[in-house]
Amino acid sequence: MSNYDDARNVIEHFKIDGRLEDIKVNTQGHINSTFVSTFVCDGVRKKYTHQKINKNVFKKPKEVIENILAVTSHIAEKVKDLDDRDRRVLKVVFTKDHKPFFIDENDDYWRTYGFIENVNTYETIPSLEAARNLGRGIGKFQCQLSDFDGARLNITIPHFHDMNLRYRQLEDAMAQNPAGRLDSVKEEIDFLMANRERGCRIWNDFESGVLPNRVTHNDTKMNNVLFDPVTDEAVCVIDLDTIMPGTILFDTGDMIRTACNTASEDEKDLSKVHFNKDMYESLVSGYLEEASGFLTKEEREGIKESGRTITQIMAVRFLTDYIAGDVYYNIAYPEHNIVRAHTQIALMKSMDEQWEKY
Ligand code: ADP
Ligand code: GN1
Ligand code: MG
Numbered sequence: 001m002s003n004y005d006d007a008r009n010v011i012e013h014f015k016i017d018g019r020l021e022d023i024k025v026n027t028q029g030h031i032n033s034t035f036v037s038t039f040v041c042d043g044v045r046k047k048y049t050h051q052k053i054n055k056n057v058f059k060k061p062k063e064v065i066e067n068i069l070a071v072t073s074h075i076a077e078k079v080k081d082l083d084d085r086d087r088r089v090l091k092v093v094f095t096k097d098h099k100p101f102f103i104d105e106n107d108d109y110w111r112t113y114g115f116i117e118n119v120n121t122y123e124t125i126p127s128l129e130a131a132r133n134l135g136r137g138i139g140k141f142q143c144q145l146s147d148f149d150g151a152r153l154n155i156t157i158p159h160f161h162d163m164n165l166r167y168r169q170l171e172d173a174m175a176q177n178p179a180g181r182l183d184s185v186k187e188e189i190d191f192l193m194a195n196r197e198r199g200c201r202i203w204n205d206f207e208s209g210v211l212p213n214r215v216t217h218n219d220t221k222m223n224n225v226l227f228d229p230v231t232d233e234a235v236c237v238i239d240l241d242t243i244m245p246g247t248i249l250f251d252t253g254d255m256i257r258t259a260c261n262t263a264s265e266d267e268k269d270l271s272k273v274h275f276n277k278d279m280y281e282s283l284v285s286g287y288l289e290e291a292s293g294f295l296t297k298e299e300r301e302g303i304k305e306s307g308r309t310i311t312q313i314m315a316v317r318f319l320t321d322y323i324a325g326d327v328y329y330n331i332a333y334p335e336h337n338i339v340r341a342h343t344q345i346a347l348m349k350s351m352d353e354q355w356e357k358y
Contacts, residue, residue: 006104007035011050013095013102014112017041028121028223029239030329031057036115047115048093052108053101057328058241061109063154065101068092068111068240070152071145071215078144087116087226087235116236119226123264130232131259131279132286137234138220138255139290142248145215146294150245153215160218160242161250163200166313170320179325185338188319191345192312199312202302206247210298216246221265222258248295249302252287253310259283260307261347266339273343275350277358280307304358308351315344 004023011020018041026034026049033052038045053061072090079088093112095102102110125131159165174182174189205211217224217237224239258265260279263272284303292300321328322337331337 004035006052007033007037007050010052010102010104010110011035011037011048011112014048014050014093015096016048016093016112018044018046021045027330027332031241047117049113049115050110051113052104052110053241055108058156060154060156062101064156064241065092065109065111067153067156067243069100071148071240071243074148075141075144084235086114087119089236090114090116090238090240116226116238118229119235120229120232121223121226123223124262125222125259125279127232128278128282130227131283133227133232133234134222134225134255134259135283135286135288136290137225137237138217138251139287140234141217141237142214142251143290143294145243148215150213150215153244155244156242157244160244161203161246161310161313163196163203163309163313163316166316166320167196167200170316170323173320173323177323179323181323181325181338185319185323185341188315188338188341188345192316192319195312195348199309199316202247202249202253202306202309205298205302206249211247211249211302212296212299213245214248215243216248216251218242218244218246218250218254220251220254220258222255247302248291248299249306250310252284252303253306253308255283255287256280256303256307257311257314257344257347261343263343265343266336267343268339270342270346273346273350275347275354277354280358308348311344311347311351315341315348318344 007023016039018039020037021040022038024036026036031054035050037048053064055061058064069092075089079085082088091114092100094100219239219242225234226236226238228235260276262274262276267273318337318341326337329337
């Protein structure tokens with residue numbers, strides 16, 4: 001995590017009118033360092049989001065920003081006639097020397113977006129209607145990008161949702177056991193190994209072409225979607241770092257994983273973690289309102305499994321990071337990654353208990 005002084009020094013390089021009044025940190029994401037600034041210009045306050053891109057995760061930050069510029073301009077064109085177009089898509093703010101990023105003395109890349117005001121983000125979904133709206137929002141986002149040429153995109157994290165690779169990474173971490181944590185997670189490993197073959201099916205179907213290759217977001221967890229506080233409409237999909245060619249099932253999977261869990265991703269009390277099948281039905285029906293026009297039979301039939309698969313890949317990834325000594329995700333306390341892995345495993349088990357009922 002960077003500190004306020006780093007952020008203050010960086011912010012002055014962006015082309016923002018007015019006087020910097022305040023900087024706050026936002027700890028909702030697990031990857032980048034995010035700050036929110038307030039500027040005052042002619043008595044009017046305006047906020048901005050500044051992010052240091054995690055270069056351990058994104059090896060070529062410039063390519064991440066190139067993707068974001070291409071995708072946000074494409075969506076901006078689609079929403080240009082809406083009254084609230086300013087909150088429908090992220091807007092990149094350039095530096096005083098006209099670049100979409102600033103590189104600091106440590107070779108870290110920073111970017112700035114206009115802050116989208118008057119919106120909510122959720123860790124747990126508040127209502128069936130909000131779930132339906134989330135489904136609609138993700139479906140709409142995929143539609144907006146359906147005519148975007150995926151070949152233009154840089155691959156920001158190769159094989160991001162490749163379950164085969166994620167299991168190999170788990171095995172590497174187990175073999176090295178750098179933090180000496182392996183003995184404490186045998187049960188979790190046994191459960192995930194027993195599910196290995198099933199979990200790899202979606203990736204294998206994507207690679208073999210059974211599932212179409214489309215432009216997907218790849219990180220559609222609920223707090224990457226901004227909701228209107230009055231109507232609960234999903235107005236903007238943010239966190240565009242992993243926009244890449246993929247199967248839409250990666251995106252349906254992550255919205256199911258996060259919106260149908262009755263608890264947050266890092267709930268310690270596992271008795272609170274359940275799969276809510278009513279939320280699932282509302283979420284998927286909202287999604288299909290927007291997406292059914294372009295889905296193939298295989299995609300439509302894969303939606304239910306996608307929720308389980310993406311929950312599984314997160315369990316594998318959180319567990320791997322715990323064994324590896326917390327080298328990837330931002331954590332707030334030493335056990336954070338294993339707590340996250342436990343909620344994912346509990347959610348998979350709750351899905352399995354109800355599998356025939358939804
Ligand atoms: P990370 O990759 O670390 O998850 P995100 O891009 O998702 O970073 O940003 C972290 C959080 O910051 C989001 O969950 C959201 O709450 C907030 N955020 C980011 N960009 C904006 C924005 N332009 N307007 C409002 N909130 C934002
Ligand atoms: C990370 O960046 P953030 O916090 O929205 C991760 C996702 C995981 C998610 C789990 C680039 O998302 O893949 O699903 O944590 N992003 C990256 O909460 O690894
Ligand atoms: Mg995020």
